[in-house]
Amino acid sequence: MDLLPVAPLDVLRRRRSAKWRFHPDDVLPLPVAEMDFDLAPPVQDALRAAVDRSDAGYPTPLPTLADALAGFAGERWGWEIDPSAVTAVTDVGVGVVELLRLLTRPGDPVVICPPVYAPFFGWVPEAGGRVFEVLLVDGRLDLPGLERAFAQHPAAFVLCNPHNPVGRVHTREELTELVRLATAYGVPVISDEIHAPLVLPGATFTPILTIPGAAAIAVSLVSSSKAWNLAGLKCATIVTAGPRLADVVGRLPQDTPWRVGHFGVLASVAAYTDGVPWLDQLLATLDDRRALLGRLLAERLSKVSWRPPEATFLAWLDCTAIGTGAAPRELFFTRGRVALEPGPRFGANGSGFVRLNFGTSAEILEAAVDRMAEAAAV
Ligand SMILES: Cc1ncc(COP(=O)(O)O)c(C=O)c1O
The missing domain is CATH 3.90.1150.10 (Aspartate Aminotransferase, domain 1)
Known part of the structure; x- marks a missing residue:
């Protein structure tokens, strides 16, 4: 190639x-x-065509973005996404912060696993929470450490999968155990899966929502922005797989999908379908x-x-x-x-x-x- x-x-x-x-x-x-x-x-063509049409107004993420993501996720990872369970958001940061606002009361602990993508340290207090660190051990999730943290009933766990900056792809076994613990202690998992399309030869990505039982406790954030280099176009998606988390997403500010970049939607659809x-x-x-x-x-x-x-x-x-x-x-x-x-x-x-x-x-x-x-x- x-x-x-x-x-x-x-x-x-x-x-x-x-x-x-x-x-x-x-x-x-x-x-x-x-x-x-x-x-x-294909992304260049979609953006050029939009400029040629003077098509720079408000976005219409649905149904095209949801359908394109569902098609890509099904083909790539065997992850069956229901397009009606996809919500467009400005970017992954906005999605995580808005979800945390709904799940967190002022001062509640929110678990993250450093070393981790630096803005996680800011997103938690932005939503009113308090960072609760469970360090990676040898680049892997510390599952016993997470159990001890979950026993203190944090408001949520923000997972990074694949994990920036160490580049680790959490295994199906690790995620299965994580889902078991999150379910046992009732801790919602917000899984930042922005790097998922960037899993390199030798590793296999497991979407958290493909783990049995995860639908009731986890929500995923996916975007084309890292893999197709589109961060400035402002478009990401929240995906749920069950009524409990869908209900949380349903309480997001009403204008949330309007705050997405129109070019981001067009480029993401092109990326997921022809890219x-x-x-x-x-x-x-x-x-x-x-x-x-x-x-x-x-x-x-x-x-x-x-x-x-x-x-x-x-x-x-x-x-x-x-x-x-x-x-x-x-x-x-x-x-x-x-x-x-x-x-x-x-x-x-x-x-x-x-x-x-x-x-x-x-x-x-x-x-x-x-x-x-x-x-x-x-
Ligand atoms: C793990 C992770 N989450 C989120 C982001 C930022 O995503 P967005 O620009 O969609 O907020 C990045 C950017 O590098 C990242 O590495």
Whole structure:
């Protein structure tokens, strides 16, 4: 399969998105979770056609978005979604916060598993809750730790599957046990499945709602925005599979679907229906970059260790041999002019780690590791 090309750096630097605007031109930006590949051709066509029609008004997510997602999820994961149980939301962040507002009373604990996607730490208090941490153990869910936490009756658990930043795909067995515990203690599970289409060769994604019993206790958030690189278009979906969680979703603010981006809906429909061959090419390309990064680290930057991710285009690099806290990130930035996410943003147990975005060309990846190696050698 042909790998996806990436435009040269001077062309990428013309982009106006956050990844390319945060830093001066001498910095290689590998932090923000945006990829450098061109948009999938069907997505480009859908957006161009909308511009040609001057079609930039309010969105109509239903039924097209729900049908397209259901078709994709059925084909890809054998996950039978009822399109009438799909609700469009602005983005995954808005979806999680709005659900938490409905499930949480002021000050209620909400469980998350650091190191985890940094905004989880903000979404919980935004909804009035209090973060209750159950740390990952060796990159996996700490199921006994979760049971102890659930016994204290938190308002909800926000799961990240696949788990950013460690790139772990929770197994069917782990999720089965999680659902058993959540059911036993009556803790609703909000499963952020935004990275699901980005599961790489070697791993298998299990949608939480395919676990027996999950329908009564869990809700899933899915979006095309990570895998097809559409974050700026503002469109995600909440999926339920049973009346209890559907009732919660039914209490979302009435205007919720109106707050979705029209271009996001059009692009997502194109992605889910005609963008799957491109997605497969993307996964082959990311698999190639993952292997390249492994070789580069072993050859040139052996102070840094990692466990290759099972999903995502994000690498969680253990730089504790270089420093603690955000020191490695600062060193790579100031001496190497490579921008990475500092590990402590993902939780205190991210001390000494950095997160690197390998959704880019082999050339940029190689240049970044060279610069990091030089910075670390000083
Ligand atoms: C786990 C996770 N959830 C949510 C988001 C953000 O999604 P959205 O832009 O739809 O809020 C990201 C972005 O990288 C993410 O990694």
